[in-house]
Amino acid sequence: MPFPQSTMTTQRGEFRRIHRALQRKPELAARTPVFFCEGDSWFSTPLAMNLLDWLVYPTPEDEEHGVPQFGAGGLFFRTERSGDLALDIFSPGRIDDLADWYEGFDFDLVLISAGGNDFVGTFLGDLFAGQGPMTPAQAFARVQRSRRFEEVRGAYQRFLRAFRRIRPDTPILAHSYDYPQRMGQSGQLTLANLGAAALLRDRVGPWIAPHLATVLPQATQQREFAAMLIDGFVEQVLSPLADRTEFAGVFRFVDLHGTLRRADQWFDEMHPTGAGFHALSLKLRNAANALLPPAKRRA
Template identity: 50%
Template sequence: MPRSQSVLVPRVGQFKDTYHRIKRDKRFKDVTPIIFCEGDSWFSTPLSMNMLDWLVYAPPELEALGVPVFGAGGLFFRAEESGYHASANPKNPKASMFVPKNIHKLSGWYKHHEFDIVLLSAGGNDFVADFLDKTFKGLQPMSVSKAFREIEKSGKFKTVYEAYQAFVGAFLDIRPNVPILAHTYDYPRLLGKRAEFTVANLGAAAIFAKGTGPWIGDRIAHVLPDTKDQREFARMMMDGFTENVLMPVKKKFKTKGRFEFVDLRGILTKDTDWFDEMHPTGEGFRILAEVMRVRIGELLPEGKRMGVL
């Protein structure tokens, strides 16, 4: 057995009992980070080790050495689901994170447990797939800058910003001193490449699953037929999300609480870093997780930072 036993990994249903056991045990009470997680497929995709998996599980080589990932272990409340939108999802209302019903549900968990940090991964799904279909329906080929102006005209940035600020505001009302950490998305490279489920990456469930996507390339090919233009358009959307959603949310709450975000743009610059249009490979997620890990370590209470690598 590895010496560290570094991380406890319950899903929501197991969280409550484990939380109370940690709080009663002096060995773990003051050194175990309690971490709240809500997010999309960057925290939940089953295609490989996703970004949150790399934060939760010790890499095999470190586990073998007995090196802890988060101090004496971290307890993660994991509420993330693939395909969820930050704002209301018109096609599937249940797949919406920062809406009143879900905020109310998650606030119930949050107010009754002493979390040390909140991790968010949200907003990418709001700007792809059905949204792009609707935005560019019936339009003719255009320049990349004009295509991006169509995104701005849609009002989607404002919609996602309002959803973010509703969630962040509700959580800071409960615990203003607990940091909330989100992230940008890196720039997509494999425009038009769909995700393929195989037995190797999804297990036996792959027999019943169909490939998914593309979420971007095919949706805008009639207005931006050149793949290079599609890639530049995706890049502009990622920048727009950062500048029109994350930055304004941080500014709004700078005197009320601690909302931060990690900038992951421009890190995964090779096609081989990506599994499909929107998801890095397992190794790609590991690279991004290491950037997240550094900021998490800086934001955790001092006594709970000792194992952060």
């Protein structure tokens, strides 16, 4: 089959067919990066061009300049789902399912987006139920005592060990999240950003502020606490794993802290706008490109 100039993206149903077609064209296969992608809404939200979409689909303007960098036949296996927790994605049963696919094809790079949902929503609601006012530092200490960071780190570790056993030298690249700027803002669903599904539901979220209303009533306190969660995810999950000798040369992460400092770069409490995701994707793109085999990198 002919390969388009823009990047191809596939869900499970068509990935095998397209991969086989690619293997029948050795010269093209030799320069085509193949990505395994798993994660949460930062890779899957339909409300805007998300972090992964910017690596997959070009805008007309970008097409003129050869963007995205993984175009001209780059192949993405995409299995991400909005709302997923790292604890679910990296559960033993889900890892077994993912590992079957990972073992069956020659992937050049694994892209992971997971962990943000584990520290919001029901987790916060349960953690602060019945609690009175406290400082952001006290609220964060309560999160630490819950051992949630250890649980998420353990889930990541399960995944990394399983995938490394299959392909010891294939890089796995994750990312941090950025600091939320619009506490309490829900995502407005419209026909323009979601299509006919918006007729059934007009908003999603928020996932943080409502659960902090009695303990951290001020937006400034909530932002400070949310920033502590973002930093804690890096310091207690991503960095310790990247520093482990066991995963040396395999696991890395892109630090996205402090990239989106303006409220207008955020669509809602937890998700950037399309333009915001684009700014973040430049950092992810550069890191991913450097980890590809030399023949598959883009200038």
